Structures are given as structure tokens and as C-alpha cells.
Amino acid sequence: MTDLRSDIVINGTRIHNRLVMPPMATAKADAEGHVTQELLDYYDERTRGGYIGLVITEHSYISPEGKASEGQVSVSRDDDVEGLSRLVALIHKNGSRAILQMNHAGGKAKPEVTGCRVFGPSEVIVPRSEVMPEAMTEFIIDRVVEDFASAAARVRAAGFDGVEIHSAHGYLLNQFFSPITNKRTDAYTGSSMEGRLRLHLRVIEAVRKVVGPDFLVAMRLGACDYLDGGITLEDSLSAAPLLEAAGIDLLDISGGLSGYVIPGLTGQGFFRELTGPIRSKVHIPVMLTGGITEPEAADELLRDGCADLIGVGRAIYKDPLWAKHAMER
Ligand SMILES: Cc1cc2nc3c(=O)[nH]c(=O)nc-3n(C[C@H](O)[C@H](O)[C@H](O)COP(=O)(O)O)c2cc1C
Numbered sequence: 001m002t003d004l005r006s007d008i009v010i011n012g013t014r015i016h017n018r019l020v021m022p023p024m025a026t027a028k029a030d031a032e033g034h035v036t037q038e039l040l041d042y043y044d045e046r047t048r049g050g051y052i053g054l055v056i057t058e059h060s061y062i063s064p065e066g067k068a069s070e071g072q073v074s075v076s077r078d079d080d081v082e083g084l085s086r087l088v089a090l091i092h093k094n095g096s097r098a099i100l101q102m103n104h105a106g107g108k109a110k111p112e113v114t115g116c117r118v119f120g121p122s123e124v125i126v127p128r129s130e131v132m133p134e135a136m137t138e139f140i141i142d143r144v145v146e147d148f149a150s151a152a153a154r155v156r157a158a159g160f161d162g163v164e165i166h167s168a169h170g171y172l173l174n175q176f177f178s179p180i181t182n183k184r185t186d187a188y189t190g191s192s193m194e195g196r197l198r199l200h201l202r203v204i205e206a207v208r209k210v211v212g213p214d215f216l217v218a219m220r221l222g223a224c225d226y227l228d229g230g231i232t233l234e235d236s237l238s239a240a241p242l243l244e245a246a247g248i249d250l251l252d253i254s255g256g257l258s259g260y261v262i263p264g265l266t267g268q269g270f271f272r273e274l275t276g277p278i279r280s281k282v283h284i285p286v287m288l289t290g291g292i293t294e295p296e297a298a299d300e301l302l303r304d305g306c307a308d309l310i311g312v313g314r315a316i317y318k319d320p321l322w323a324k325h326a327m328e329r
Pocket of ligand 1: 022023024025026058059091101166169254260289290291292308311312313314315317
């Protein structure tokens with residue numbers, strides 16, 4: 001019977017248990033986005049002993065204009081590879097697999113942080129943001145695709161086991177997928193599934209081309225906006241097989257256009273109403289994160305077929321020994 005201690009093989013990579021530390025921004029990078037000793041110590045503390053199967057490191061910006069916040073890690077320059085390779089070497093030494101989450105903030109970026117103009121799919125303010133973005137031209141979209149691919153090449157060069165493309169929590173790819181923020185009428189139109197996913201499929205293709213077939217490519221999908229006119233579960237049930245066919249190896253499900261906390265959604269595994277149905281549409285593993293604080297609840301969610309992997313975020317953030325206690329029960 002599958003539980004938190006069961007291993008799993010994803011695209012040829014064996015992960016020794018089903019516990020994942022999901023991406024959590026720490027704001028511990030320096031002003032240029034370089035890995036610091038403080039950041040290394042934070043990951044060391046949480047991964048020591050090898051109790052976590054997979055660590056997805058915090059969202060890292062792929063280009064200066066895609067930076068979301070101060071202290072965020074950069075994967076936007078070749079000279080980032082050295083610090084990132086120290087980070088992944090430490091996680092590997094402790095016994096966990098490691099994936100880096102790549103992100104572009106899109107219309108959620110702040111000029112006072114980036115020093116750049118702000119671009120999104122359309123001239124629509126992203127919920128909980130204050131800046132009116134400019135609509136991306138085809139030229140800028142092409143550059144975003146290249147930036148994701150270049151970043152992925154750096155992630156591979158640094159020695160990670162894989163890369164995760166961020167399409168949740170209101171950032172750029174979530175903005176393209178959501179009809180609330182995507183009002184385009186061109187090939188990326190917000191009024192068809194094809195248009196809403198066009199950028200995703202282009203990014204996946206470009207990333208896969210540079211990392212090769214044997215590297216893990218995950219996507220964090222904001223599978224429901226929980227807002228009128230936004231992404232619905234039905235949309236994600238249609239999108240999931242398309243993402244799988246494009247080359248995604250792992251679907252890491254989250255939700256919320258303005259953040260992962262959804263008013264009224266509580267309990268252990270509060271996105272299980274999304275992951276269970278999505279899992280039935282694909283042949284790749286699906287990861288569930290959200291509200292899980294009890295290892296027994298994680299076992300139950302796996303046994304009930306709600307997901308293939310379990311993310312435990314804030315509980316591990318607050319208690320670096322959470323994973324040790326969960327595995328030594
Ligand atoms: C401090 C903090 C930073 C976060 N940063 C990220 C991030 O960089 N990328 C991401 O996809 N989710 C991020 N999240 C969301 C978590 O990955 C996770 O989905 C969320 O905390 C819900 O899971 P939990 O209830 O186990 O904490 C962050 C959450 C927290 C608390």
C-alpha cells in the first residue's frame with residue numbers, strides 16, 4: 001500500500017519517498033539574487049538526514065523584469081550557476097532529490113524591485129497587485145520563451161535533478177491561463193484553451209529541447225482561481241493531458257490567482273478536490289500540497305488516491321525536524 005515512505009520513479013529518476021518540500025520563497029538571496037550562506041544553512045537544516053524525498057527550491061527569476069521580490073534567487077545569468085550548484089550539492093549530500101522552480105512574475109512584478117517596465121498578457125491589474133501592466137508583444141513573448149529555456153539550461157548545469165515551471169499564484173503563466181488576466185485576442189487569446197496554453201506549450205517545448213529527454217520537467221499549475229470568470233477545475237481537466245503530451249513529467253497542483261491561501265478552503269490537503277480528478281486524466285504523477293501538518297493525513301491522502309506525492313510547506317518551514325519526525329514515527 002502506497003504511503004509517505006513509498007518510493008517513486010519519475011522519468012527514470014528514483015525518489016526515495018513521497019514527501020516533498022514545496023517551493024517557499026525565503027528572501028535570503030543577496031541583492032543580485034546570488035545564493036548566500038544563510039540560504040544554504042536554511043536548506044541544510046531542513047534536509048539534513050535525508051528524510052525529504054524531493055525538494056523543490058523556491059521560485060527563482062528567469063530575467064530581471066520577471067523578478068517578484070527583494071531577496072529572491074536568480075537563475076537569470078550564467079554566473080548564478082556556481083551558487084546554485086552549491087545549493088543542489090548540499091541537498092544531494094543530505095540525501096534528497098532537488099528541482100528548481102523557475103518563475104517570471106509578469107504583471108505581478110514591481111518597478112521599484114526590478115527597475116523595469118511591467119508586462120503581462122493584457123492591460124489588467126493582477127489581483128492584489130497595484131501596477132497596470134503593458135500587454136506583451138510577440139517579440140517580448142518570444143524572449144520570455146528563450147529566457148525560460150536559458151534558465152533551464154543553467155538549472156541542469158548546476159546539477160539539479162529537474163526543473164519546475166511556475167504557473168500558479170498569479171504569476172506570468174497563471175496570468176496567461178486565467179481568463180481574468182488574459183484578454184488577448186491573438187494566438188494567445190484568453191477565450192480558448194489553445195490560446196490560454198500556447199505560451200505554456202512553447203515554454204515546455206523550449207525547455208525540453210535544452211534539458212533533454214531524461215531530465216525532470218515539472219509544472220506547478222494553479223488549477224483553479226476560485227474567482228468568478230477565472231480558471232476552473234474543468235479547465236484544468238482539459239489542460240492536464242495537453243501538458244502531459246507536451247512533455248511535463250510531474251504536475252504539482254496549487255490554486256489561487258492571488259495566492260495559495262483560499263478563504264474557506266481548509267483542512268489537510270485542501271486542494272484534494274483538484275488533484276484527485278486531475279490525477280484521473282493523466283498518466284504522470286500528481287502532487288498535492290496545502291494545509292498538511294500531520295504525517296498520518298499525508299498517508300491517508302496517498303492511500304485514497306488523491307495524489308502521488310505530498311508537499312508539506314509551512315509545517316517544514318516552521319519546524320526543520322518535521323520530516324524526521326514524520327519518517328521516524
Ligand atoms: C513563505 C512562503 C513562501 C512561498 N513561496 C512559494 C514559491 O516560491 N513558489 C510557489 O510555488 N509557492 C510558494 N509558496 C506556497 C507553498 O509552496 C505551498 O503551496 C503553500 O504554503 C501551501 O502549503 P502548506 O499548507 O503545506 O504550507 C510559499 C509559501 C510560503 C508560506
